[in-house]
Amino acid sequence: QAQGKYAEAxxxxxxxxALSIKLLGEEHPDVAQRYHNLAAxxxxxxxxxxxxxxxxxxxxxxIKLLGEEHPFVARSFQNLARNLREQGKDSEAQELYEKALAxxxxxxxxxxxxxxxxxxxxxxxxxxxxxxTQAQVLYEKATALLDKVLGEEHPNVAAIYxxxxxxxxxxxxxxx
Numbered sequence: 001q002a003q004g005k006y007a008e009a010x011x012x013x014x015x016x017x018a019l020s021i022k023l024l025g026e027e028h029p030d031v032a033q034r035y036h037n038l039a040a041x042x043x044x045x046x047x048x049x050x051x052x053x054x055x056x057x058x059x060x061x062x063i064k065l066l067g068e069e070h071p072f073v074a075r076s077f078q079n080l081a082r083n084l085r086e087q088g089k090d091s092e093a094q095e096l097y098e099k100a101l102a103x104x105x106x107x108x109x110x111x112x113x114x115x116x117x118x119x120x121x122x123x124x125x126x127x128x129x130x131x132x133t134q135a136q137v138l139y140e141k142a143t144a145l146l147d148k149v150l151g152e153e154h155p156n157v158a159a160i161y162x163x164x165x166x167x168x169x170x171x172x173x174x175x176x
Contacts, residue, residue: 006041006044006045009041010038010041010042010045013034013037013038013041014038016034016037016038017031017034017035017038020034027061027064027065028065029061029062029065029066029072031061032057032058032061032062032065032072033058035054035055035057035058035061036054036055036058036075036076036079038054039051039052039053039054039055039058039079039083040079042054043079043082043083043086048083048086048087051083052080052083052084055076055079055080055083056080058076058079059073059076059077059080062076069103069106069107070107071104071107071108071114073103074100074103074104074107074108074114074118075100077096077097077099077100077103078096078097078100078117078118078121080096081093081094081095081096081097081100081121081125082121084096085125085128090125090129093125094122094125094126094129097118097121097122097125098122100118100121100122101115101118101119101122104117104118105118110145111145111148111149112149113145113146113149113150113156115145116141116142116143116145116146116149116156116160117142119138119139119141119142119145120138120139120142120159120160120163122138123135123136123138123139123142123163123167124163126138127163127166127167127170130170132167132170132171133171135167136164136167136168136171139160139163139164139167140164142160143157143160143161143164146160
């Protein structure tokens with residue numbers, strides 16, 4: 001997919017899904033993962049309706065198999081939120097980002113890198129909406145969390161610092 005071979009990636013993703021269903025049945029965690037993977041391919045291609053449908057299938061299956069309080073469910077909320085954001089459905093996206101953050105915090109604990117990822121994703125969304133102050137608070141929380149858990153020289157910390165820098169730039173606070 002990173003090479004731009006979208007048709008091939010889609011074909012292989014569809015084959016993988018069909019084979020997984022054939023071998024494992026409709027209700028298996030690996031099938032949910034195949035839905036998730038194929039959704040990512042469609043998302044990259046800009047086919048957001050198809051990506052959303054597959055993400056929703058993955059979410060429903062993970063809830064059925066793993067329960068409503070599982071990290072994969074939180075990840076599905078994130079994927080659906082990103083899909084909605086790309087389609088300009090900002091309030092729906094924000095609701096799902098917030099749901100993902102709450103669930104991640106509940107199931108992973110407050111000191112988990114997955115919570116920092118959720119904080120960052122919600123912050124990116126808020127920043128894109130021009131809600132710079134709200135986004136800045138979340139970026140700072142994510143950075144502090146990752147500094148604590150991974151150390152300040154981890155690549156994930158650098159990525160959030162970069163997002164925070166753009167947030168400050170958007171607010172006109174850099175280079176003045």
